[in-house]
Amino acid sequence: MLLSLGILLLLVLVTSILFIKFYPTFGGDLSDERKSKYTGSNQFKNGVFANTSKDVPKDPSFSEMLTMTRKFFFTKVENGTPEKQIAVKEIDSMDLATNHTKTRMIWFGHSAFLLQMEGKNLLIDPMFGDVPAPHPWLGARRFSDKLPIEVAKLPKIDAVLISHDHYDHLDYGSIRELKEKVDVFYVPLGVGVHLEAWDVPKTSIVELDWWQEVTFKDLQFACTPAQHFSGRKFSNRQSTLWSSWVIKSSTESIFFSGDSGxxxxxxxxxxxxxxxxxxxxxxxxxxxxxxxxxxxxxETAQAGVDVRAKLIMPIHWGAFKLALHSWTDPVTRVIKKAEELNIPVLTPEIGAPIELGFTGQNGVKWWE
Known part of the structure; x- marks a missing residue:
């Protein structure tokens, strides 16, 4: 019996190691040569990237990790997921293809956006997969059974902005579907290693450090700080940088927070x-x-005040269950706090066009 159990555990261990090493969704790993290129970054210390606050993120003890795991998998959360599939607005591919004047955004749920600006098509954190995990068996499915538009029907994409390498923001399947129609990927330092592992040409990848700026045709992108972490497996935590993004035209300015405390x-x-x-x-x-x-x-509402935003939109909700709050808790709480701070909030349905110049609630609490 003990011998059989030992053999079984060994097989599980070997299978896990091989899965992580060869399954493509895990992405690439930084070589020592590549790490040497990042030594000039203020965020790269002792071979890994770090937040400005030294104690963030806090490394949990083994017992704390067990507690978090137990709570996440066994705590029953009231209204943790929608009772039925979320309805999404469908997008007309021809309408996207012919829009060359209006600045318009379309939310795909969570943190994924299509932004049309100055005649350019931009994607932000394009996670279009069903499950934010390295394998579909390892995570919960999206709250909606379809996207506003199929990836194959998207127009040519001029640029993609990615905030960090976690599965709910950087998705292997999405990148594989998109890469042939994307001109340039803009990513924080190190994230390019995953794209290269997925056969995106190096010439199509631009890595930026915090506070670095780049001009893309008629637009300006700035890679700005966030307080988060990175890693797609246990062995490469903090190996790539995380960021927020600033997107500016000659007349308009947009901020995307990425993930951040x-x-x-x-x-x-x-x-x-x-x-x-x-x-x-x-x-x-x-x-x-x-x-x-x-x-x-x-804090989201206060962050809107801090960045001096005229209008804020809560993101990183409405698509996946990745924490222990109800699925509607984020939107109801941020609206309440924003009213106290006198900052307008926009809460569009997934797939509904968002045009700059809209200055308040859309009036429909679609999540209720």
Whole structure:
């Protein structure tokens, strides 16, 4: 019996190692040569990337990790997921192809957006997969059974902006479907190693450090700070940088927070690049067990004030269950706090076009 159990455990261990090593969704690993290129970054220390606050993220002890795992898998959350599939607005591919004047955004749920600006098509954190995990068996499915538009029907994409390498933001299947129609991928330092592992040409990848700026045709992108972490497997935590993004045209300015805990960087970004016409701010997947890497809704509203946004939109919710709050908790709490702070909030349905210049609630609480 003991021999059989030992053989079984060995087989599980070997299978797990081989799965992580060869399954393509895990992406690439930084070579020593590549790491040497990042030594000039203020965020790259002792071979890994770090937040400005030294103690973030806090490395949990083994017992804390067991507690978090137990709570996540065995705690019953009231209204943790929608009772039925979320309805999404369908997008007309011809309408997308012919829009060359209006600045318009379309939310795909969670943190994924299509942005049409100055006649350019941009994608932000294009996670279009069903499950935010390395394998479909390892995570819960999306709240909606379809997307506003199939990836194959999207127009040519001029640029993709990616905030970090976690599965709910950087998706292997999505990148494989998109790569032939994308001109340039803009990513934080190190994230390019995953794209290269998935056969995206090096010439199509631009890596940026915090506060670095780049001009793309008629637009300006700035890679800005966030307070988070990275890694697609246990052996490469903190091996790539995480970020927020600033997107500017000659007349409009947009902020995308990526994933981030609340900190002073929001004020710094607002002072340098604000005010913003529109800010997409993380608001979901929070918990008291990880308060420094994801914002609570009240902090999301305050972050909108800090970056000097005229209008904010809560993101990082509405698609996946990745924490222990109800699926509607983020939006109801951020609206309440935003009213106190006198900052307008936009809460569009997934797939509904968002045009800059809209200055308040859309009036439909579609999540109720």
């Amino acid at each position: 609340y900190s002073t960087h929001f004020k710094e970004i607002g002072e340098k690049y604000g005010p913003f016409d529109f800010a997409m701010l993380e608001c979901g997947q929070y918990n008291k067990m990880w308060p420094d890497i994801h914002m609570f809704p009240e």
